[in-house]
Amino acid sequence: MGGFGRKAYEFLSELGLGPRNPGCFVIAEVMEASIEDYEEGLRACANAAKIWMQIPAPKRGEIVRQIGEALRTKLYYLGRLVSLEMGKILPEGIGEVQEIIDMCDYAVGLSRQLNGSIIPSERPNHMMLEVWNPLGIVGVITAFNFPCAVLGWNACIALVCGNCVVWKGAPTTPLITIAMTEIVAQVLEKNNLPAAIFTSFCGGAEIGEAIARDTRIPLVSFTGSSKVGLLVQQNVHKRFGKCLLELSGNNAIIVMDDADIQLAVRSVLFAAVGTAGQRCTTCRRLLLHESVYQTVVDQLIQVYKQVNIGDPLEKGTLLGPLHTPISKENFVKGIEVIKAQGGKILVGGSVIDSEGNFVQPTIVEIAPSAQVVKEELFGPVLYVMKFQTLNEAIEINNSVPQGLSSSIFTRKPEIIFKWIGPHGSDCGIVNVNIPTNGAEIGGAFGGEKATGGGREAGSDSWKQYMRRST
Amino acid sequence: MGGFGRKAYEFLSELGLGPRNPGCFVIAEVMEASIEDYEEGLRACANAAKIWMQIPAPKRGEIVRQIGEALRTKLYYLGRLVSLEMGKILPEGIGEVQEIIDMCDYAVGLSRQLNGSIIPSERPNHMMLEVWNPLGIVGVITAFNFPCAVLGWNACIALVCGNCVVWKGAPTTPLITIAMTEIVAQVLEKNNLPAAIFTSFCGGAEIGEAIARDTRIPLVSFTGSSKVGLLVQQNVHKRFGKCLLELSGNNAIIVMDDADIQLAVRSVLFAAVGTAGQRCTTCRRLLLHESVYQTVVDQLIQVYKQVNIGDPLEKGTLLGPLHTPISKENFVKGIEVIKAQGGKILVGGSVIDSEGNFVQPTIVEIAPSAQVVKEELFGPVLYVMKFQTLNEAIEINNSVPQGLSSSIFTRKPEIIFKWIGPHGSDCGIVNVNIPTNGAEIGGAFGGEKATGGGREAGSDSWKQYMRRST
């Protein structure tokens, strides 16, 4: 977490966390898993897989429902832990846990809808069946910024689909990993099922690589940087496994001349500053029509100056600390690069002198062509740029390697239809009059290009967690 | 047809039509089918059904593809016949035949996609299958105004679904019935299949009632008036059969204050005057925002005065005759009722003194509350009304018993979303910036309320032509 000292963390005992935990530091001590631990865990998981895939899908749905109920009773404590360990503000921490609960509810319904197809055959008295079978084990590697929700998207679907889950949480959020695992294990055991159906490890790159290379894991879902994602993908493909990647985002909001400016400004603020700019859907680029450029920039500078920075557990805080001292360093380096490439700091741009990893929310005026704009700087830094025509705005939007999320603010239907059509945004998430963040679980979440192409949560994402027999 | 005398109809021989045909009048003589003919035809059809439902769906698709090809080679002649016998202008006649051809192409693809489902069971080692089986025979009763297209929507789908078709065309368009039947029969026979797979009758109410009461016909698709439709439905339901109804429409176009007026005027003209106002999707009511009322009305009156009335086969004609002398009489009576109920004729309102059943395209200013507005007057009569708010416009739109088609002209997204949402139009077809007519085969065609609730052509309409075994 963002560097707070030890306060009174009594609520941790509510989550079954003691002062010493197999794998942790800062808040409590955690021992990281070794490769031997991994091997032992995976063997148990592989055995559990034989049992789990035999259980009827609606019964698996009932287990996931119980997991959802168990999480619901601990919602507040888990939310507090997310906030404490990750550094995001409390409403965001609680919101994240709520998202797994919603995923559990969603997966319950899904457990009766993992439908195959009966397709008419051209041969007399024959039928073609398209049956969906479990894969066996799904590996889930998540990042520090969403230590709960991303697990939820993957694990809830994977479980109802009949797969066991092997989870590696971020090395810097081990307590969440432990608390979540504990809750799931209790539900499984209450139902006389092996806890190894949901196996997790606190650990770093070594465990991640072991998962990527393990032929017992037909699917690996990875969330993290494009660079590491590419490596994971290579390792998984070498052994003919499958990958689901959710990598970097570099998300733009376009504000047209006819937009509702007030709505746009408020949306940009939350999308750029929320979770201290450490979301994959954080708005990093703001493309403004020249006619509204100055107005929007002026209003944004004003609201940026009023952002409440402080303890994420405190009410009223909008901006907590960055996740680690390294994040803070990266911010400092990033600002230097920005300046070197001609960026002009309009507001913010400095770290805050304090115990935690606090930095100022920052707005930068810069040319779309600057190299730094193509990269993902994981902090509350927003690049603003000017454009003259819709075509130009779309071109800038699509000019970065990443392709996760994008938004436009406008009132004109013809602009909206162009924006969501073949010549519009090339992202996986294409929003209108709402910010780049805030996906819903009913839709498929994920992005194109360097973002990796995977889709999680809703719609037909579940098919990726199964194999099709025709 | 609309009362033309015998011209040189040599092209009829291209369609296999001779001077005397089993079932016809005016253009050629046709003998109507008797109940004995019906019984004989249906017995053959029931025998053919046993063969047809055994043929693999993709093979049935291949037959339908060949039917489409056969129609394509006769496109021009058939279009001419439609125009001649029904009275609609030639481009509309050709367009109608093209629509069956498109349906054939569509149905070919569908023949490999009549997919059932495999649903996960809560019992171990069990599967739930949802299989779609043919019904056996589908009865199709069509109306004079679309003597070809409506048959195509029903028959193409019914055939690939494994059903035989029993078709009763309108008594006033027997030549089309015969020509179509001939073409289909040739394809079937070339493939060594009984022609009775597609059985048709020229005849009136007696044959229609026989179909409605026949327990060998599990599904009856009826297109026509709400009054007759209700009767058919009762007869079919009494024997626990199913109905697909496409009944009366009373379709409104709403023009908001921000609409593209020129586009709206042109759309209204074609939607209200096309096919001499004898389409089920004809625009019959025009709801104008008070701020644009006078402009739109003035422009419409102008274009109405320039409408080219005449021989539907002639190039440049926009308005042909009404279908029969009775249609003409109904027009005259309708105008009287309109006047009696306070309607003010803005343009038109009279029949045209000529050999054919020609009437003037007519615009009437009238209160939405007038009783005559709730009914479908099958001719080129348009009621114009004024409104102040969107809510008021939607209320007027929804205030008639029918619920087929509706359109709004506006540029505002919030109006569009309200219009297509739960508190918007209550019709089956809800258009934006296009007129009420002009459905596409890829979507499901049909309407709510007194329009009957059926859906034909695209989307999942095919499920109505099959029975589901779980």
Next chain:
Amino acid sequence: MGGFGRKAYEFLSELGLGPRNPGCFVIAEVMEASIEDYEEGLRACANAAKIWMQIPAPKRGEIVRQIGEALRTKLYYLGRLVSLEMGKILPEGIGEVQEIIDMCDYAVGLSRQLNGSIIPSERPNHMMLEVWNPLGIVGVITAFNFPCAVLGWNACIALVCGNCVVWKGAPTTPLITIAMTEIVAQVLEKNNLPAAIFTSFCGGAEIGEAIARDTRIPLVSFTGSSKVGLLVQQNVHKRFGKCLLELSGNNAIIVMDDADIQLAVRSVLFAAVGTAGQRCTTCRRLLLHESVYQTVVDQLIQVYKQVNIGDPLEKGTLLGPLHTPISKENFVKGIEVIKAQGGKILVGGSVIDSEGNFVQPTIVEIAPSAQVVKEELFGPVLYVMKFQTLNEAIEINNSVPQGLSSSIFTRKPEIIFKWIGPHGSDCGIVNVNIPTNGAEIGGAFGGEKATGGGREAGSDSWKQYMRRST
């Protein structure tokens, strides 16, 4: 209920039921609703509809989830009440309540999947949307035999689809109606929503007819006899409303010569005697291959003689009383008709002399052609018949007017595929090696022919509860 006197019904207070309830008799006193009550209730419901359909579907799902949770906490009490008031044995009573709970869970997932379609248009720069909108109010008329489950199938789906529900339970099971309504109302009110979203009436034919004729109720779901169903349908259609009918079943089990006899006998026993033969999916006809006829009949007679008859709340009871004295009378009359038509009673055939409406489980040897076999006798009476070939068995299976459920016991794939194919069973539910009863909520429940053609619960049944705008 089946005529038990007043015992210690303290548990009723757990369900909020007092000694006097607005609308009951036998167990407690209930006042039936008058037409004035109906009108008042419906007006409140129509007002509530405007609010409910505006709430986002996933939020409606959350309410339904809470209803499920509330039922879960009362599962045992409600099950006991069903058993007590309806007369079915306790495990069946509890099972029925569990089914609504499962439906709630299922509907939660569905609330994020009420998907419309975006269909490619043939016009440049156009899209075709297929949007699903709520109907407004759904009327649900249920029967005494499933006083809970059938409501659940309809109400859970109707509610997440954005519809209010107007429920008329059976006049002989008013306490269940009241208890259920109470539970739902509490959840709605806790969420600051009008309780009228779920409006129910205790009452008889008068209320039923009011619902059928009420133009404010676009869809009426009716469960009951084919005779009454036909009447309801006529009334609803006259006003251009829609119907969902679940009417009589007359379900056969076929036992082939290669069947697992032990499995078949056990399945027939539960399917024919369960709920005292008062399920719509009760097995009423048993078609036995001549080579296994005598064996199966002998074994069945043996197990029938050992059936434990008695207090449905008692552990070990398999057969409780019939629902009412009238049911008992119908049984007696039925047996007379059977004998008159040549039926031979192999076992049972008499009422049991006792306080309650108990009758003997009965097996009758009879010709498939006997008229009485075509009708649904609502009690534990099983007709056995002999056949020689599969084709003959299928013909007998399909020879009754009803078309709900059917089963075959065999080990041969070619028989199974014939059975579920176009020339097989004509029922909506077509089982293999499981009895006629026991549908799962993930599939669509319902039957063909005189059974009415409706489909409830799973698959795409939800589409019937919405209207489609293209």
Next chain:
Amino acid sequence: MGGFGRKAYEFLSELGLGPRNPGCFVIAEVMEASIEDYEEGLRACANAAKIWMQIPAPKRGEIVRQIGEALRTKLYYLGRLVSLEMGKILPEGIGEVQEIIDMCDYAVGLSRQLNGSIIPSERPNHMMLEVWNPLGIVGVITAFNFPCAVLGWNACIALVCGNCVVWKGAPTTPLITIAMTEIVAQVLEKNNLPAAIFTSFCGGAEIGEAIARDTRIPLVSFTGSSKVGLLVQQNVHKRFGKCLLELSGNNAIIVMDDADIQLAVRSVLFAAVGTAGQRCTTCRRLLLHESVYQTVVDQLIQVYKQVNIGDPLEKGTLLGPLHTPISKENFVKGIEVIKAQGGKILVGGSVIDSEGNFVQPTIVEIAPSAQVVKEELFGPVLYVMKFQTLNEAIEINNSVPQGLSSSIFTRKPEIIFKWIGPHGSDCGIVNVNIPTNGAEIGGAFGGEKATGGGREAGSDSWKQYMRRST
């Protein structure tokens, strides 16, 4: 082709092929494309992409329909060319061309069904849309063994989805590449569309690598060996493109003790010897229950001895030559390895002394554990093995790295359901009582594990050819 000398190839002129063609040898001379040609071609294609993706999908479907018609008129000539250039027997050559024609018909229907979804949003007055947009350009790299059909699966779908196609055929089948391209170009030009919408190259690895590395090609569909496939995948992923791989198969047929032996023997013959064992779905492994082992082996040896080997264009020929002299060499080397690893040749095993690349159809008795059994030997070599239990048979079936196709011959439903379930075959195609080859276009074609995981042709395969915007 398999080494035939120049005969009278007059029919080639029917396909627009002259004695000199830009890219060929043996039959006619073809010049291979250079990297400069590639760059020029791709630039034209990228320009064409901007036009093509703007055309409404149903109109694109109409173009594909015309392509199908054009192929239909040349069916016989094209089939003959496939047979001549690839070496497969004439009925197989014609069958392959017919498959593209079927794909065209299928794609026409699909062009009206590329449906996105409208998903209920949890936000009031919001909708979630899932829109499918074209990718732009799809690269298709095909292999010599199906020079037509595999192109058809990919190109027909890619085209209706709005993508241009860049095709690299096998370097040893250039005439087919040229003939196909010519036909498509004519249709495009007749419709005033740039021929570059369908761009093809005759060439080798250099062109293949250029496609894999080209960032203008978001999706590359590759058919060929697992080894090359892995390389292509790495190159495509490095630039964050997507891959569709159809790689090696190593397909087994299991014959249970209750199987129809005659049916099984005939199926194995065609699956193992057809296309000279050069299909990806060729049966390479035959697993026989010990009780039927000797019978099946004896019968197979008999029919193998009667296989008609010779000119593939001749009537009655069952086995033509291998594709190239290198294929023949590989066969010889393979037989040596087999012997070295303990394989016993039961029949065949030698090359045939002749002008062409003919080899004997071969049966080998070998242990499942032999290394050579894990690999794909591209020729008519069948490994037979003995097993005792179903579990053992499934284990052997799943023990190879590849996972394309698999079949079982049995009459028992419980075996069938195990076979297609989670503990059954791990292949993408899982057949029952039909051989490993013979996929239908309505289903999704493709395999798991080293086969690559892609799916082509039917079902929802089209989604891979588009990008999803939520």
